[in-house]
Amino acid sequence: MRDHTLNPFIKYLGRRFFFLLLTYFIALTIVFILPRAIPGNPLASILSRIFQTGQANPELLRSVERTLMEEFGLGKPWFVQYVEFITKALRGDLGTSISSYPKKTLELIIPVIPWTLILLIPSILIAWIIGNTLGAFAGYRRGSLVDRIALNTSLIIGQIPYYWLGMLLIFFLSVKLKIFPGQGGYTQGTIPNLSFSFLLDVLSHYILPSLSIIISALGGWAIGTRMLVVNELDSDYVSFSEHLGVKSKTIFGYVFRNSLLPQVTGLALSLGGALGGALITEIIFNYPGTGYLLFRALSTLDYPLIQGIFVILIASIYLANFFVDFIYAIIDPRIRLGQGES
Amino acid sequence: MFGTIFKPLFRNKKFIVAFSVFILIVLMGILGPILYPKDPTSFAGKMESPPSKEFPLGTDTYGGDLLAKLLNGIRTSLYIGFLTAVISMVIGLLIGSISAVKGGVVDDILMSFTNIVLTIPNILLAILVATYLKVRSAEVVAILLGVLGWPWFARAIRAQLLSLINREYVYLSRLAGYTDLQLAFEDLIPGIATYALMAFILFINGGILGEAGLSLIGLGPTKGVSLGIILQWAVLMEAVRRGLWWWFIPPGLIIVALTSSLLIVTTTMDEIFNPRLRER
Amino acid sequence: MGETILELRDTKAYYIIEKNFVRAVDGVSLEIKDEIIGIVGESGSGKSTLSNVMLMSIKRPLTFMGGSVKLYTNGNELELTNINREELQKKIWGRETSIIPQSAMNALMPTKRIRSYILDVMKSHFEEIDEKEIIEKAINRFEEIGISGEFINRYPFELSGGMKQRAVIAVATLLNPRLLIADEPTSALDVATQKMVLKTIKELKDKKIVKSIVFITHDIATVRQIADKMVVMYAGKIIEEGTTDEMVSEPLHPYTKGLLFSVVTPEPEVKRRGITYIPGTPPDLINPPPGCRFHPRCPERMEICDKEEPLLKNINQRRVACFLYEKR
Numbered sequence A: 001m002r003d004h005t006l007n008p009f010i011k012y013l014g015r016r017f018f019f020l021l022l023t024y025f026i027a028l029t030i031v032f033i034l035p036r037a038i039p040g041n042p043l044a045s046i047l048s049r050i051f052q053t054g055q056a057n058p059e060l061l062r063s064v065e066r067t068l069m070e071e072f073g074l075g076k077p078w079f080v081q082y083v084e085f086i087t088k089a090l091r092g093d094l095g096t097s098i099s100s101y102p103k104k105t106l107e108l109i110i111p112v113i114p115w116t117l118i119l120l121i122p123s124i125l126i127a128w129i130i131g132n133t134l135g136a137f138a139g140y141r142r143g144s145l146v147d148r149i150a151l152n153t154s155l156i157i158g159q160i161p162y163y164w165l166g167m168l169l170i171f172f173l174s175v176k177l178k179i180f181p182g183q184g185g186y187t188q189g190t191i192p193n194l195s196f197s198f199l200l201d202v203l204s205h206y207i208l209p210s211l212s213i214i215i216s217a218l219g220g221w222a223i224g225t226r227m228l229v230v231n232e233l234d235s236d237y238v239s240f241s242e243h244l245g246v247k248s249k250t251i252f253g254y255v256f257r258n259s260l261l262p263q264v265t266g267l268a269l270s271l272g273g274a275l276g277g278a279l280i281t282e283i284i285f286n287y288p289g290t291g292y293l294l295f296r297a298l299s300t301l302d303y304p305l306i307q308g309i310f311v312i313l314i315a316s317i318y319l320a321n322f323f324v325d326f327i328y329a330i331i332d333p334r335i336r337l338g339q340g341e342s
Numbered sequence B: 001m002f003g004t005i006f007k008p009l010f011r012n013k014k015f016i017v018a019f020s021v022f023i024l025i026v027l028m029g030i031l032g033p034i035l036y037p038k039d040p041t042s043f044a045g046k047m048e049s050p051p052s053k054e055f056p057l058g059t060d061t062y063g064g065d066l067l068a069k070l071l072n073g074i075r076t077s078l079y080i081g082f083l084t085a086v087i088s089m090v091i092g093l094l095i096g097s098i099s100a101v102k103g104g105v106v107d108d109i110l111m112s113f114t115n116i117v118l119t120i121p122n123i124l125l126a127i128l129v130a131t132y133l134k135v136r137s138a139e140v141v142a143i144l145l146g147v148l149g150w151p152w153f154a155r156a157i158r159a160q161l162l163s164l165i166n167r168e169y170v171y172l173s174r175l176a177g178y179t180d181l182q183l184a185f186e187d188l189i190p191g192i193a194t195y196a197l198m199a200f201i202l203f204i205n206g207g208i209l210g211e212a213g214l215s216l217i218g219l220g221p222t223k224g225v226s227l228g229i230i231l232q233w234a235v236l237m238e239a240v241r242r243g244l245w246w247w248f249i250p251p252g253l254i255i256v257a258l259t260s261s262l263l264i265v266t267t268t269m270d271e272i273f274n275p276r277l278r279e280r
Numbered sequence C: 001m002g003e004t005i006l007e008l009r010d011t012k013a014y015y016i017i018e019k020n021f022v023r024a025v026d027g028v029s030l031e032i033k034d035e036i037i038g039i040v041g042e043s044g045s046g047k048s049t050l051s052n053v054m055l056m057s058i059k060r061p062l063t064f065m066g067g068s069v070k071l072y073t074n075g076n077e078l079e080l081t082n083i084n085r086e087e088l089q090k091k092i093w094g095r096e097t098s099i100i101p102q103s104a105m106n107a108l109m110p111t112k113r114i115r116s117y118i119l120d121v122m123k124s125h126f127e128e129i130d131e132k133e134i135i136e137k138a139i140n141r142f143e144e145i146g147i148s149g150e151f152i153n154r155y156p157f158e159l160s161g162g163m164k165q166r167a168v169i170a171v172a173t174l175l176n177p178r179l180l181i182a183d184e185p186t187s188a189l190d191v192a193t194q195k196m197v198l199k200t201i202k203e204l205k206d207k208k209i210v211k212s213i214v215f216i217t218h219d220i221a222t223v224r225q226i227a228d229k230m231v232v233m234y235a236g237k238i239i240e241e242g243t244t245d246e247m248v249s250e251p252l253h254p255y256t257k258g259l260l261f262s263v264v265t266p267e268p269e270v271k272r273r274g275i276t277y278i279p280g281t282p283p284d285l286i287n288p289p290p291g292c293r294f295h296p297r298c299p300e301r302m303e304i305c306d307k308e309e310p311l312l313k314n315i316n317q318r319r320v321a322c323f324l325y326e327k328r
Ligand SMILES: Nc1ncnc2c1ncn2[C@@H]1O[C@H](COP(=O)(O)OP(=O)(O)OP(=O)(O)O)[C@@H](O)[C@H]1O
Pocket: C015, C017, C022, C024, C041, C042, C043, C044, C045, C046, C047, C048, C049, C050, C061, C102, C218, C285
């Protein structure tokens, strides 16, 4: 065995960390460049848009203008603006909201984040687990009727966009059958608290948006795992194990495990898309999470708020990404003990 | 040559069904607005009326004829999907093949770049960019989606090319004094043509779904009707909760039919061209 | 040479691809005794397929078309063709028969330590196992085979090629199977490692860990070093069979002669490639040539050769399928 001075596990994580940090900087830079890339004075353009949307209280406007001027650092050289922007972003100072002036954008974002996390994380994990299990069984019984049915339904279900699925669920299960509430995170008028009845209320509001994320993500995982399992079944260790008389159940366990490993990385890669999907799902369901806040920010052209949401969302995706990388490194011995990733 | 490649496809039932559905929808998009020449944006008469003889798919809150909107929407969505695919394809092919053929530092730089774009959540980035664009034509939306969609394809192309390059005949062409470019066009591109065709189809799907997603947030094309725009207005006008099913069901159905038929087309192609998966 | 271990009688196994039959094993009869038997043939001649037939490990698209495969275990006679795959996996494979697969480099479950894989193998065969005892025995087996018993705690990817190959051999022989099939066990290794692995395999028989070994290779030089008996395959059929010494000193079949010539020739290129020295290409097994399948490449071809098929006939202690040796 090769003896490196550095533990391969640490090395791998360090590399991933550096890469994600670099990517995060690039993402921040894009957030920085975009408003400034608009031809003409960006501030004027923002203000003129505010005028257009009709929030024309002159006094308020002047004060907004001052704040913006300061926060965007306009008039200073671009690299000073850039350094200020990055340091502020890293300190968590994401500027002042226009539509909810004079609130800080962070104040607006923090309360909605848990709603999005609660919606997103359990849903994608459930989809991942169910989808992969289904796919593995279909792959193991490849070519059978069950496989073909599972494959084709997954193919089609996987193509149903989460937002449209959400609409269908609202229409059929909420409007027509009245089983679940079709909008919001809890019954309007109640004040969030930790009582049992409130939690139950939240749960009943949770089911439909969560279901729409689960169902639409499930198909993709199932198809992917099926493919991996089919390939894996062709591999040499499977036939060697068979010829040694290892039980089929045990062999299936091997195949399942080895097929899941790449799907763990797949989970990390899919997080961005899943978050995007969750944002739109929230809009459809008027669910009080980040997506809904973003939607409001977009319709009021509250650029600082929009920027703030992005800085936070991208950071959380990278954090989650790193977390998944970490898990992956633990469960795949090839990484843990240092036989380079592919 | 074309005949021998595509013949086995047309013996596959699944492929025939999926391909027909796709062609049917394409025809709806191309011929529909001509055969049903109503203005999708004008006030057609009644507001929010359910499907009737006069309005086969009903009308929306502004009295817009939803069938006219749907047909025009298919056209726009297909156009965006197609354009997105062309853009992603060109970028992916260029980056992937330059990376594979040049190797070395060029390869390292291009692949790092690819990985970075891959890791930046592209839906979020699309939302952010779209936010700052005052006017978004269908083309702008397609460019946005296309420019963000290519990384996985570039990686796959690079991998495919690398495995091809190691084969003997490419080695021989190099000996025979072919330049990199000649090599790429005469030996390598044919080797990955079917693969690229399948990726193209997946990109079309990505474009159609991406457009609809952007539109729902309110960042779709600012002019014209697309399938996403119809859904956006349905959401804004609470069509779902008010039970106006004729407004939001047809465009969604078309999206699902379009993308899943295309997906089935690619998977059957994959089964037929990739013998490893055959008979499994 | 004593008892018979495995007996194939007129076995046929084809790959069915769409409507085509790839006749990879086409009427092979063979008796495997208490010995090391070398099976030689160029790539695509059906050696690996034959090894699957010996185990009756038949998986689509491979299809068993007929014949009998008899396994003799302590006094019992088992007709493997009548036993379904599940039973074989449970009762025969690993216990009575074992195989070192052609691609031994990837044969071990990659994400499991060898130790835990060994326990899985044992748990599959016995209701209750004593883990400590098994690990002890496995460590012994590793050391018998010439690799450190400590490797048992490693993952396959932590071993070098030669180590991995021997670990596979150790794992394959844990239950002291009577018959071991080694499918090109040395082709992927460098020359020095090849020698060691070859020695290891020979020792399996000397130490009575296994009773008989079927050693498959396309390299006739290797067979000379290890096998008591030699079988030459061409296009899905056995064309000559005899003791290694006799075959080498006096090859009968023109194909065997060609093979041997390629070994004695001084040209390193020919030597390295072995069999490819014989001009022409191996036949298409979907539409094999009529008559003698070797006739398009045979330097001694006669009138009758593309019309009738030569049968495998006994000549003294040997068998050969060629019209040169048929009195007509
Ligand atoms: N899975 C398969 N599907 C179709 N044909 C196959 C398959 N496996 C092998 N064949 C064909 O069967 C014939 C015999 O193959 P086999 O693997 O038994 O040859 P071999 O003598 O072991 O060759 P090698 O020295 O390359 O291992 C070849 O013509 C091969 O193309």
